[in-house]
Amino acid sequence: MSLPIDLETALATARASVANRLTPLPKDDVDLVETDALDSMGWVDALISIESATGIRDFGNPWPDDRPKSIQALAEMICEAQKPAPDIRSGECHRAGTQGESEILIGGWGCTLGSRTVNAEQIERDLALPLSKIRDGAGMESVRVAADGEDELALAQRAADNALEMAEVAVEQIDFVVATSTTFLGFPSFAASLHSRLLLRETSGALDVGGACTGLIYSFAVAKSLLRSRPQGVALVVAAEVHSRRLNAPQVPGEFRGLFGDGACAFVLTNAAIDARKGGVRLREFVWGCSGAYASSLGVKVSENAGLIVQFKGEQLAHAAVTEMNRIIGALESLSAKPRGEVDYFALHQPNPRVVEILADKARIPLERIPLVSKACGNLGSVTCGAGLCQALASLHESGDRSRIPLIFMAAVAPGLLWGGAFLN
């Protein structure tokens, strides 16, 4: 859509974007967030709505501190924007993986969640958050929390056992494990600890991959690359997070802590050529990158006294997540030569369900094609899109429909702002 250039047109656009969430409309100069007319997610929704209507990339992100969050200010911001930024779909993405090379199959999968279910109201009480902050503000009904005795390794072990069982692969067959966890700190590393925990043979490798919420997609990319040089090889890819303990610190804001759940997922990757008897979904190609402009929207550091320092700009982060993931989906359309309308499932990172709903609306994706993991489980970090992928694969498996090859898009963003995507079919 062309860019509106006069203030009246801009005001009309701004009013329409706010009217989606708020009727009757307040006066143009009323600060919508300050007066609680909109909550922070409602404000992000309005910004994204304007972005969709005008084509202005990253509209209002970040929002200047010295400006009110009013309709008038939105209109002025529209007028100030000069031109839309180039779209990632035009080919600016980096691609990994090459068509025609060895095909890597997901032969088995498993997902384990923390054993305890904590509902939204309990979280709000425990963290002294405003009523409905989690249920209505973030759209979460509950989160899954690790019970006593459950840690990253215990959850990962159960997920891996399930994946190996499904793939009919013995641990002795695993050539390497590629593992990611943001919450597992220290050495031996997560991959090394997991290697011992699973009793893998001593000559199988163990590799840690970073990337926080993008960690699983990056781990897939690494495992696929490693399997290329080992045609008979078997890889185990694992993600596990126990946020409930890592974020359980007084310095961590409650509205941040309250969003996270605990879980693990695991996938067995094999070369499709040696596993031709099995059906399944193949890992195809990847996109990734890093948008430093959003680097300050989320930061987690360990302080000198071993506490956590969290920098969290919720609105900016939500906006960036929606914008970037929509762009990743566009890039995956280009790579796969398939429009998003033909995608069976979107296994996406989910900061919270409200962000997913906004993304679905903006990206024109039917919500039912996104396994909404975060609604009942919380944001599982690197495990989120893995849990979504497990749900998607299970649905496809249960449907028993072998008449067509399913198509799955994965997309995730992480602090930095790292981003990554993959398509599977």
Place this chain on the structure above:
Amino acid sequence: MRELILSDITEMGAGLCVIGIEPATENLFRSVRPIPPQGFGWDRSFPHQRGSAVCFESRPTSGSPPHTEDQNTHGLQASGTRLSEFELVDRLQRAEVSTDLEGLFACELRADSSGGNAWVDPGEASRSICGCLYRNVRFLVFQDPNRVTLRARLVLTSGETLNSLPVVDREWRCFMDEVMQRLAKSGGRFDLDRYLNRFIRHKLLQSLHAFARVGLTRPEQGNKCWLMLDSLFPQPDVSWLDIL
């Protein structure tokens, strides 16, 4: 008369080796290895079970390290009732225990080959039996001409691993004999590795008392005391054979 609760009954050559626990200090227990009047091993017809209470008159003993738990006896007599497996493991967790490898026998463990069983120098070890919680277990089966032998790999709570531990636990050995008989009758319909490392392993890891007792052999040539799996809890259940 001293009273013991039998905790470990293991196969040792043609006979059995037996260990029990007795109260040490308040709420704590220590292991005692009753030695029969003749030789080291008890007869295969040993009538008592794990968890059974037995009493004995002690005789002068000159046990040499690391088998400091040895106690000569005139024989064992049944006394009192039998503890459940849960009660027994609860007490064993209040006897000699370690979360890591070095703490098992208070000395360094050595191995001659990667993935092979470990041994200790008898001059370094200060005891010959210790319990540990385990986080994972896998089995290896060796088909000897006369009898299948079972070895286990364990992950301790420290994350360290014990490899290729010979399973000498009497109940597990008997269970394996039954498994092999059933497999032979099944005409090869069942995969032994799958049965042990999926079905049985799942039962063990689901248990609330995933606990093992690791013992040491008597010093062998080369002055090595090899590790062995004296007891693996939960103990095998006859109902686990139903699947075969």
